[in-house]
Amino acid sequence: MTDRHIPAVESAPTARYGELTRMPVEYTAFCELHRPRYLSYARVWFREPGQAAEVVRHALHALAAVWPEVLGSPSPAAAAWEILRETVADQHSRTPDGLQPGQADEDLAILHYVVGLATPEIADVVGVDTASISSQLRHAKRRPPEAG
Template sequence: MTDRHISATGPAPADCQVELADMPVEFTAFCEMNRPRYLSYARVWFREPGEAAEVVRCALHALARVWPQVLGSPNAPAAAWEVLRETVAERHSLTDPAGRRPGQADEDLAILHYVVGLATPEIADVVGGDTAGIATRLRHGLRPTD
């Protein structure tokens, strides 16, 4: 089991100010690799592209504040994904308190696969899971309930 609950110590501040230019090269590479996928996920929850981009920016700033803990965790991609999910859920609840709420792991997998268009190995890279487990969860999600 992985530690998927590294908190960014509360929500990112409204201005999301952390100097990302001073972050280690590993963080920069992580952001470059994951920002497009994170943005595609956020666009599902925020109709305005600018709003989705701002949420991802805030999530990456929140991630920067806990980067050493993320790297020290048993599963850094899973810990980073949790920071993104927390940021998306919090910001979405502020803009649409009566609407859909992000937060179900299997729903996230379905969104990443069927809406964003990621293959299971890419989803595994983003959420910190194993490809076979994600494929199984996606297959089970398609089964009708009795």
């Protein structure tokens, strides 16, 4: 029988807070897979790379707190994406630039056109099927920009 837990590594969100915890290997793998894309998304909303990284750390820390429930959900990636979006929106509302993280279609457009992810990658990050992503991207492209 193998130990399915590994010690928290320096890049794990809890390590920054000085906690000596052990996270499931599935959580660590999930973070390693999604952290770079989450950072790319957060950098769209925060000018300082350190601030974007801090927001992602907060989101992954929140994810760690509910990991068993997320892992048991129909789409762990979708649940984690919502935690990230909520964390970005919450932290961003505290900045004075007046911009706000948008609707789901706008987030998909950001992931595709700004971050540069292909449709299958976006589907993997947000936890929905590729056909839905394609449809939503077409819808976002056709929708006129909102007046500011």
